[in-house]
Amino acid sequence: MNMYQGVNFIELPPHIYAVADNAYRVMCTERNNHFILISGESGSGKTETSKKILQYLAMACPITEKLHTIRDRLLLSNPVLEAFGNAKTLRNDNSSRFGKYMDVQFDYKGAPAGGHILSYLIEKSRVVHQNQGERNFHIFYQLLEGGEDHLIRWLGLERKPENYSYLIQGECAKVSSICDKSNWKLVRKAFTIIEFTEADIEHLFGLVASVLHLGNIKYEEDSHGHAIIRNGAQIQWVSKLLGVPVSILQEALTHKKIEARSEQVLSPLNLELAYYARDALAKSMYGRSFTWLVNKINGSLANKEPPKKTVIGLLDIYGFEVFETNSFEQFCINYCNEKLQQLFIAMTLKAEQEEYETEGIEWEPVQYFDNKIICDLIEEKHKGIIAIMDEECLRPGEATDLSYLAKLEEKVGEHPHFLTRKLAGPETRKAIDWVDFQLIHYAGEVTYCAVGFLEKNNDLLYRNLKEVLVKSKNYILRDCFHASELDNRKRPETVTTQFKNSLTSLMDILMSKEPAYIRCIKPNNDKKPGKFDDMLVRHQVKYLGLMEHLRVRRAGFAYRRKYETFLERYKSLCPETWPNWSGPAREGVERLVKYVGYQPNEYKLGRTKLFIRFPCTLFSTVDAFEMKKHQLVSKIQAKYKGCLGKRDYLKKKKTAIQLQSCWRGVMARRAAKKRAWAAQTIRKFIIGFIDRNKNPNNENINFLHMMHYNYLMKLKDHLPKHVRDKTWLQPPTAMTKTSELLHKLCIRNLVRKYCRSITPQKIEQMRQKVVASELFRGKKEGYEQSINQPFEESRLTDQDISPKVHQLMLYDKMKYGIAVTKYDRNGFKARPRSLVLTQTTLYIVEQVKIKQKIEYTNLKEISVSNLSDGFFVIHVSPEDNKQKGDVVLQCDHIIEALTKLSMLASKQDAVNICKGCIKFNFQNKNAVIDFTTAAEAQVYKAKNGHLTVTSPRLKS
């Protein structure tokens, strides 16, 4: 993932991470919304791809307080949704049986701020029926296999899936590639992360277990042919888990409420209808609890902070499916895939070619198959297959799947993509049964069995069953079935109409965003690794329209933008257009691209847009812009700092003038006071002197007093100014003791004053000097010269590093930076780079790119020579070595740089001072640098392949 981070699309081989990185970076820089459409047939790897993209986004975004919470919730919502919405099919052991569109929301820094999931049409019929070789949804097996003993007991379940009729129809409860037990553990962990309470879990699994118990309810026939339930054990459990009285539940499962005007009559059901009611109840409960689950996850992913967010949407929806028997569900899934193909065509092949035409760009049209004709066949109002199905479901009288088929023949029989047995020619007739119809999809023909279409489209649940669910004590069920549903007399929309509408709004969501496409290709139909079925792959490449797409891409242009938009973004690259261009935008763009140096074959000017042919042209423009932006920011910053400085200076000047005049006043007053005081003291002294002189016995004492007085007065003006000042006024003999005491006092005072004046920065400097001395004193030439200079905090400022690099460093703060020369693997070529040290990592940066990233944990050793050169080799641990290997760098101020590095990496023992040569590793190849002394400094590759560094001797 690190390899793809922040690297231009064309620089590395194609990868999912490159698509994700591109979408993420463009979103961050252009502040617009994106989506990644992942398509391909069932089992081709869409879900795995979407998980990889999520992992990449989680890794790429900057670390914030919320990151861990949101990231974990986004990542862990997957196992929960997969447990409830995925199942083993013949095509895929972990097939998504619902469609998923996930929006990942990012804040202005590019950190994840929340998410939202939209789910589409879960395949409910799987709850009650599975084809041979297929399973029910994973969660049932996970619960039985992994569920804790007390939970299983509380739910009244047994561990064996074979004991549940809803789990054994496909006859493959155990699948070697699936570990239900460990998946259960993951789901349980995910529940805690996405804030499910114990009550939520209890009620949810109460519902899941009720479905299993419902499936085991067996009906018997009474003497009137009515269905009755004799064995009450299963229904007792359902009643307990749903919190519904047994008698009411039993009645609802064996009767149907008929409303005749104002009267309601309970009519007993026969066996067939009773089983239908039971299965409808199980399907409905499971389907709605899945929707509840998605809403609950959305609640936990919701971004609660208001500012506007940008999003990357991920669409992972069930892939195109063809089974031996294809039913209503395959019809919906394949219709959905037709719509996605249509979107792809509309947004790429069609839109692109039409654009060239309208923009007047010379263009040779590329022919492609437009599947709009199939979409229309399915969804056209009043005339399409869905409209006809709805009409048949809603019309009065007896409508059957066969009558529906006849209607289809009548209304769309002429359509070239529709066939029935009656309409088919002799060759194809055999493959189509009387109850089938065939659609020729973009991905191939699929024969659908029309049996069950009307029933599944109606998706009716008897009213009395709904009444039971509304009153349930299980609050999830109560959330899913509202009492208002019972009052609403309007017939609910059919399943296909709901699905069609949700797909239309999905298309609107996608159309409003910048697209990226990942087309998954299935290598074989046997779910085997390392097997590549040419025919199968060729078929997919063909129907996905990849060749046409490639042709358009190759002949077309990689990038297009309106003149105004392009000019606004890149105008700073040309002095003529910066800061403002007053002429027509087209002319401005023309001047700009010429100034930047575009060759004529690299671009075309359309009516309203600029077209750039090659991605590399665009990327070099983007890189140039990044550099320019950086310079402009520095300029603006300098100007702004200048303004601030000037303002500050004027303010200070004003204050200083005020202070000065104030101070002068104070000084003048103080001098006047002093003069008055001195005059008074002298007067007093003279008076005292005269008094004392009156007595001839006091003569000696007065002389001594005078001497003391004179010494002290003199000393007062000749006190040392700082700790290193060794001068002290010689005292008269009588004052020696006093002078010594005074000297001590004075020095102590100076020391205290000095200590107080040391700043934390100076303390840090001293600490670094101590480390430098331990590392290099007497071991490396040049140490003395460098130790007498103060160490700089950093030799690069934040402004010297491009904002893009800051973004790639995930805004990790630079602790020290210095310009270095890096010696390449290829022939020891010298490249100018910046060495950036943060708290945890060392980066080697080239303008707007990070060329190498070494975490301190991977830093093994730092080797330097004992001579005066500035070379050092950073040895990395073997895992990191696999990527780029050891690094050879050279810089000025090597003592300072290595002291900082060893302190930040907490690896003072790692600095190794070598005599003669340094051996190191370049991508698993050994290499050597030889160090010698010479009159002048030189670096060259010697004949023996070693890098040779000469440096002059320094005088110590």
Ligand SMILES: Nc1ncnc2c1ncn2[C@@H]1O[C@H](COP(=O)(O)OP(=O)(O)OP(=O)(O)O)[C@@H](O)[C@H]1O
């Ligand atoms: N890149 C890959 N490398 C190896 N195996 C893969 C890769 N992608 C997918 N697979 C394998 O293929 C299986 C099916 O993949 P996945 O579930 O993503 O398919 P899908 O396209 O989402 O199918 P569906 O439409 O049925 O949901 C995975 O369980 C995995 O075993």
